Amino acid sequence: MDRPTTEVVAAAWLRDHVIGCPFATTLPERSQWEGDVFGIVSVVGGAPHPDFDQRQPVIQVDIYAAQARSSGRPLWGKANQYAELARSAMYGYDSHMTNVVLPANYSPARVQSLWPLTEPRRIPDPEGSYGRYQFDAQCVWVVG
Numbered sequence: 805m806d807r808p809t810t811e812v813v814a815a816a817w818l819r820d821h822v823i824g825c826p827f828a829t830t831l832p833e834r835s836q837w838e839g840d841v842f843g844i845v846s847v848v849g850g851a852p853h854p855d856f857d858q859r860q861p862v863i864q865v866d867i868y869a870a871q872a873r874s875s876g877r878p879l880w881g882k883a884n885q886y887a888e889l890a891r892s893a894m895y896g897y898d899s900h901m902t903n904v905v906l907p908a909n910y911s912p913a914r915v916q917s918l919w920p921l922t923e924p925r926r927i928p929d930p931e932g933s934y935g936r937y938q939f940d941a942q943c944v945w946v947v948g
Contacts, residue, residue: 807947808906808913810861814845814943816904817915818865821893825867825886834870840879841869841886848940862921863943865890869935878935880926887924887937894918894941916944 815827827843843865850861867887869879893899902915920941927936 805911806909808910810847810859810863810943810945811845812906812910813859813904813913813915813945814863814865814918814941815843816906816913817902817918817943818843818845818890818893820902820904821896821899822886822890825889831866831868837870840871841867841882843867843886843890850942858916858944858946860942860944863941864938865941866927866936866938867924870933878929878933880935880937883935883937884924884926887939891920891924891939891941894920911947914946914948916946918943 811829818827825841825843831844846864847861848864852859867883869883871877900917922940924937924939927938
């Protein structure tokens with residue numbers, strides 16, 4: 805079995821807790837989106853626990869929103885709303901000590917806690933086709 809990565813674990817947690825927004829580790833081509841919003845997770849910092857196998861990374865959550873394929877007008881409000889939904893989900897009753905559903909080839913993982921570190925912020929798109937909001941969060945998780 806493959807060992808899970810922080811991006812895979814955090815994306816799985818967000819998929820389970822933010823209804824209506826798929827999450828992955830890379831942004832697919834716009835033609836592959838099912839709707840008009842998509843979330844991306846990446847690691848931007850943090851360090852593992854010094855004494856046992858507990859991961860404590862800082863993750864970056866990016867929410868992209870776009871109009872129908874025929875329009876290049878960004879959906880700032882929709883990107884902001886889904887960023888707020890993701891942030892708020894981190895405070896929910898079921899947000900801590902949660903087993904995440906990973907692809908079959910990965911070992912199981914458990915998110916012990918996840919909380920926002922920054923407020924969602926607007927990220928301008930130089931091409932003007934996506935509304936994008938971003939925030940950072942601390943994710944504490946273990947394999948098993």
